[in-house]
């Protein structure tokens with residue numbers, strides 16, 4: 001299998017003594033069939049987990065096919081976000097403009113559903129014909145008394161990362177409209193906001209539970225299981241903890257610059273990162289009671305899950321692993337988890353990593369590892385085959401590629417139903433990897449070869 005010449009610089013093969021260099025943070029190559037989604041999808045995945053908001057897509061119906069059913073996230077209360085609303089623009093709207101259709105849709109939906117806020121996403125065609133989202137949302141906001149926030153996300157306007165930025169701008173606008181921001185109230189002692197966890201399989205609740213057990217109050221979760229009133233209270237927290245830095249790093253910096261809330265990067269994937277993150281949070285608050293409770297929690301959780309996780313190590317040790325995920329923070333946590341399990345990571349790629357991320361990934365991996373930005377199915381299959389990978393960790397777009405190639409697969413994306421965060425999540429992850437690698441189907445395949 002050959003690689004397109006234009007893609008060569010986005011692939012780094014780690015060899016001893018070779019200096020690190022990779023091309024990334026740029027638009028996908030036309031015709032390369034990138035695994036990435038568009039700007040609108042980037043914005044949608046970040047904002048859609050806000051549960052009591054209404055999410056309206058201004059564009060043709062095809063854009064709206066990216067629904068909650070594809071990118072599920074869990075809620076503890078409202079279910080409005082599970083609906084998919086679209087203005088369903090047709091040829092006539094493209095020629096004469098879709099503004100009236102958007103006004104009518106907003107009026108009808110707000111009256112019918114009475115959400116706590118509305119996000120209006122622009123799509124490719126809206127970016128081209130120039131419907132004035134800002135003024136329509138402003139009018140709807142004045143008429144309804146609800147925050148109605150435009151999300152500037154025409155699909156062609158950049159990469160998926162541009163969609164993350166558009167979503168962060170929209171969240172920041174929402175925060176600025178809240179009383180906590182306007183009145184500059186006192187912060188709540190020993191409190192924080194969780195940024196960049198989307199509660200796909202209940203992992204946010206695991207993290208929240210750990211924090212509450214060590215005496216920290218969670219003011220808001222942005223955006224997994226997010227609620228408008230809580231997000232607007234975000235300025236009341238003393239710290240922001242940032243999990244997915246790729247999607248929410250921009251918001252964390254914006255809040256720090258404008259409101260003054262500091263942030264620290266954490267990760268609750270894998271027991272090592274979980275322990276490290278809990279200690280970082282405890283050290284930040286520097287209170288004896290929190291330190292003692294953190295020590296107790298780690299001891300209890302390790303005693304409960306540690307031996308069970310160890311049980312699976314022997315089956316995983318020495319296996320060759322490929323990783324292809326959206327964000328680099330997840331890739332780094334996965335490398336650490338596999339290093340601890342003594343598996344060999346032979347391939348690591350992300351959709352949205354930057355140069356610093358890839359340099360860090362290069363430092364964490366062994367010579368021989370292939371590091372790749374914004375890959376496609378041809379490249380993925382070439383290197384998985386080349387490196388004789390036993391298992392691929394990825395998302396829905398990679399699942400069937402792995403199955404067709406006859407290698408194991410672990411879903412670390414949005415179709416999974418079990419949480420992979422914290423100590424309990426680490427056990428689930430290890431068990432899943434072990435089950436996939438040990439499946440009797442591989443013996444049958446060997447017989448057939």
Ligand code: SF4
Nearest residue numbers: 038040063123124155
């Ligand atoms: S916004 Fe553009 S690229 Fe994205 S789904 Fe819609 S038409 Fe496709």
